[in-house]
Amino acid sequence: MAKRVGMEVAIAAAEAVALCRIDVAAVYPITPNTHIAEHLAEIVADGKLDAEYITVESEHSSISACCGASGAGARAYTATSSQGLMLMHEILPIVSAMRLPVVMGLANRAVSGPLNIWNDHSDIMPQRDSGWISFFAENGQEAVDMSIQSFRIAEDPEVMLPIVLNIDGFQLTHMIEALELPSQKEVDRYLPPFRPLATLHPDKPVSMGAYAFPDIFTEVMKVKDSVLIDSKKTILKAWDEWGKQFGRWYKPVETYKADGAEVLIMTMGSMGETASIAVDELRAKGVPAGLVKLRLWRPFPFEEFREAIKGAKVLIVCDRAVSFGGPGGPVAAEVKSALYNDAGRPAVLNFLIGLGGRDVTVENFKDILEKGVQAINKKPAGGYIFYGVRE
Amino acid sequence: MTTKKKYPEKWTELNPGCMVFEAGSAKAHKTGSWKAQHPVWDNRKCIKCGVCYIYCPEACVSRTEEGYYAADLEYCKGCGICAHECWPGAIEMKEEEV
Numbered sequence: 031m032a033k034r035v036g037m038e039v040a041i042a043a044a045e046a047v048a049l050c051r052i053d054v055a056a057v058y059p060i061t062p063n064t065h066i067a068e069h070l071a072e073i074v075a076d077g078k079l080d081a082e083y084i085t086v087e088s089e090h091s092s093i094s095a096c097c098g099a100s101g102a103g104a105r106a107y108t109a110t111s112s113q114g115l116m117l118m119h120e121i122l123p124i125v126s127a128m129r130l131p132v133v134m135g136l137a138n139r140a141v142s143g144p145l146n147i148w149n150d151h152s153d154i155m156p157q158r159d160s161g162w163i164s165f166f167a168e169n170g171q172e173a174v175d176m177s178i179q180s181f182r183i184a185e186d187p188e189v190m191l192p193i194v195l196n197i198d199g200f201q202l203t204h205m206i207e208a209l210e211l212p213s214q215k216e217v218d219r220y221l222p223p224f225r226p227l228a229t230l231h232p233d234k235p236v237s238m239g240a241y242a243f244p245d246i247f248t249e250v251m252k253v254k255d256s257v258l259i260d261s262k263k264t265i266l267k268a269w270d271e272w273g274k275q276f277g278r279w280y281k282p283v284e285t286y287k288a289d290g291a292e293v294l295i296m297t298m299g300s301m302g303e304t305a306s307i308a309v310d311e312l313r314a315k316g317v318p319a320g321l322v323k324l325r326l327w328r329p330f331p332f333e334e335f336r337e338a339i340k341g342a343k344v345l346i347v348c349d350r351a352v353s354f355g356g357p358g359g360p361v362a363a364e365v366k367s368a369l370y371n372d373a374g375r376p377a378v379l380n381f382l383i384g385l386g387g388r389d390v391t392v393e394n395f396k397d398i399l400e401k402g403v404q405a406i407n408k409k410p411a412g413g414y415i416f417y418g419v420r421e
Numbered sequence: 422m423t424t425k426k427k428y429p430e431k432w433t434e435l436n437p438g439c440m441v442f443e444a445g446s447a448k449a450h451k452t453g454s455w456k457a458q459h460p461v462w463d464n465r466k467c468i469k470c471g472v473c474y475i476y477c478p479e480a481c482v483s484r485t486e487e488g489y490y491a492a493d494l495e496y497c498k499g500c501g502i503c504a505h506e507c508w509p510g511a512i513e514m515k516e517e518e519v
Contacts, residue, residue, distance in 0.1 A: 129438030190437060227437050237441035249432035250439055256432075 032210045032276075039170035040065035040203040042211065043109075043135055046177040048073045048081075049217040053104035053224075056084040056095035058114060061147045062199035063137035066109040089114035093121045093132070100130035101238050103229035105181065108132065111199055112139035112153045119157060125192045126161030127254060128238050129227065131184030132192040134162075135177065138299065139199040140386040148387020149199040151298065151350035154327075155360045161254050163193040163261055164327040166299045168284075170207035173197045175278060178212070179268055182221050186264045190227060191257060196327075198300040200387065212276065220275055258329050265326065282331035283338040284323040287313055291320025293402035294342040294376070298324045298361065301348065301383075301390060308395030319399045324361070332368055344402045345376040349414075350384045358382065358414030377410035381417040388418065453481075456499025458514040464489045466511035473503035473512060 035042070044066045047055070055074065059067035074083040082099075086092045089110050096106040110118060115136060125132050140146040141153050154164065163183065167173040173195070180193040197203055212220075228236045242250055262282070273279035286306050288294060297305050302323040312319040322338050322345075324331075339345055349359020357363040362380035369375040381398055384390045398417065405411075429435050436442065460473075464487075473490050474482045481496040482503060492503070504512040 127438065128440075228440055228442070235444040237446065238438065240439055240441050242439065246429075246435075249429065249435060252432040253435050 032212045032216060034208065034210055036206055036208050037170070037211070038065060038204065038206050039173050039197065039209075040137065041069045042170055042207075042209055043173045043177050043197060043203075044069035044073065045211055046174040047107050047133075047135070048079045049212065049214055050105065050107075050178055050181045050221055051079070051218075052081050052107045052181075054082045054084065054096065054099035054106040055108070056086050056092040056099070056106070057109045058086055058089045058092045060089070060111045060114040062139055062149070062203045063109045063111040063114070063135065065203065066135055066137065070107075070109075089117040090121065093118040093125065093134075096132045097121060097125050097128070097130055098230075100125070100132050100226075101128065101230050103224070103226040103231075105185070105224045106130075106132050107134070109135035109137065111137045112141050112147075115153045115157060116141060119160075122157055122160035122162060122192075124239065126258075127250070129190040129257075130192060131181070131190055131224070133177070133180045133184055134192065134194045135173075136194050136196050137199040137203045138196050146386040147199075149201050149300075149350075150385050150387065151196070152352070152385075154194065154196055155351040155353075157194070158328065158360065161191070161258055162328065163189075163191055163258065163265070164196065165193065166196045166325055166327060167198075167202065168300060168302045168323060168325075170202060170205060171209045171278070172280075173202060174209055174211065175272065175276070175280070178217055178221060179272055179280070181224075183261070183265050183268045185224050186268070187225070187227075189257070189261045189264050191261055196299060201300040216275070220272065262326070262329050262331065280325065281334065282324075282326035283334040284325055285338050286321040286323070288320035288322060288338060288342075290318060290341070292318040292343045292406055293346065293399055294320045294322050294339055294344070295346045295348065295395065295399055295402065296322040296324060296339075296361070296365070297348050298327065298350070301350075304390060304392055305348075305395045307392045308399060311392070312396060312399055317399070317403060319403070330364060330368070335365070335368060336372065339376060342376045343406045344379060346379045346381060346398055346402045348384075348398070349380060349382050352382055352385070362414065377405055377408075379405060379410070380414035382414060383417045385416075394418070451495045453493075453495040453497050456494075456497060457517055458499040458501060459494055459497060459517060460492050460499075460501070460503050460512045461515050462490060463511050463513065466509050468509050468511075470509075472506050472508065476502050476506045478502060
């Protein structure tokens with residue numbers, strides 16, 4: 031039976047990963063992922079989990095160790111934040127190209143400089159095109175559930191791709207939440223043992239990561255793209271089965287009071303919960319506001335997204351990263367691109383909020399939604415706004 | 422049996438992760454044309470120690486019937502490690518003729 035606990039989310043995420051019976055963990059501690067790294071190390075050192083915890087000297091090594099371990103046939107996990115992910119960057123597209131189902135927990139944190147240890151999404155956004163599946167958790171329960179789901183999806187024979195699970199640093203990782211930890215038996219029922227496509231073993235030699243000449247490289251990129259797009263089918267199936275087994279349902283795009291909403295606000299990760307309170311308060315006053323939460327970042331869920339925003343006149347995209355000198359926030363840029371060919375598309379407003387841990391309150395979201403209401407039936411202004419910047 | 426193709430014709434024919442399930446398949450790709458220099462052995466100086474054979478990173482140096490050593494130039498990259506390591510100085514790197 032599942033256990034109802036009050037637990038820090040980073041600790042709970044580590045517990046969930048341990049329930050997945052990983053073979054190898056290679057995690058280099060960095061704020062705010064540190065408690066995941068430490069707690070996993072503790073679980074292994076206490077003999078509660080039969081796994082190899084590789085103490086590495088950097089994140090470049092932690093992801094490389096996971097790459098090798100996964101190639102050898104082990105279920106491998108790593109976690110990091112911010113600068114750590116930047117250091118891993120070189121290896122990320124290699125892991126996905128080699129079809130190695132490594133799972134990473136990313137405690138999202140702003141990227142330097144200036145040095146800032148707090149939460150935003152500027153670490154994951156530059157990794158967008160690495161060929162990894164990318165999920166966002168909204169709360170502690172989702173961080174637990176999605177850690178377990180990630181292994182099942184990544185290791186599905188139709189997928190065999192690495193997954194990064196975004197867990198907002200501090201806002202989620204350091205919160206103590208009431209959540210349900212599934213039992214070992216329940217996780218074993220949901221998650222079958224890892225069956226690798228091949229293993230690195232001298233008795234049966236294989237080459238992984240072989241060289242590709244120009245006359246084959248385009249075909250390899252086509253496969254990589256196609257496999258990532260097709261992974262959505264497996265993701266939906268795995269989420270459906272999770273719902274049936276655990277009673278908690280997951281969708282690529284979640285909506286809250288979006289029916290009949292003229293103004294929709296779109297968030298990713300932990301901000302969804304705060305924004306939902308603002309939506310409640312405005313709805314109580316008769317304002318037609320609603321919320322859209324993007325859970326699946328890669329592959330981008332185009333169909334589900336279009337369905338979720340259907341009928342809205344204004345769509346407010348909240349970005350937690352800046353594309354300097356570019357179109358604004360990376361999420362807004364993708365949303366606009368996704369809507370370009372739709373005749374009845376809503377006006378898109380883009381707010382850059384919650385950068386480097388700047389608090390975003392219910393009042394802020396109400397203010398942003400009010401700005402959206404004012405934009406109904408007006409020519410969209412375009413561009414983007416650094417919300418709350420002191421002028 | 423169909424003849425084995427050197428490359429898959431379509432992207433759908435690629436192995437997952439481009440894994441190569443056949444051992445020693447690099448042999449099918451002759452990559453020696455990259456080199457700008459090639460090693461030439463002077464067997465009067467060679468003492469048959471085999472240092473060149475051990476150090477060749479391409480594993481293209483092998484032992485001849487007489488016990489001397491020679492490089493397979495279809496794979497040799499002309500790196501010069503054999504010449505550098507050959508302590509009796511029996512190997513000289515010569516420019517490729519254009």
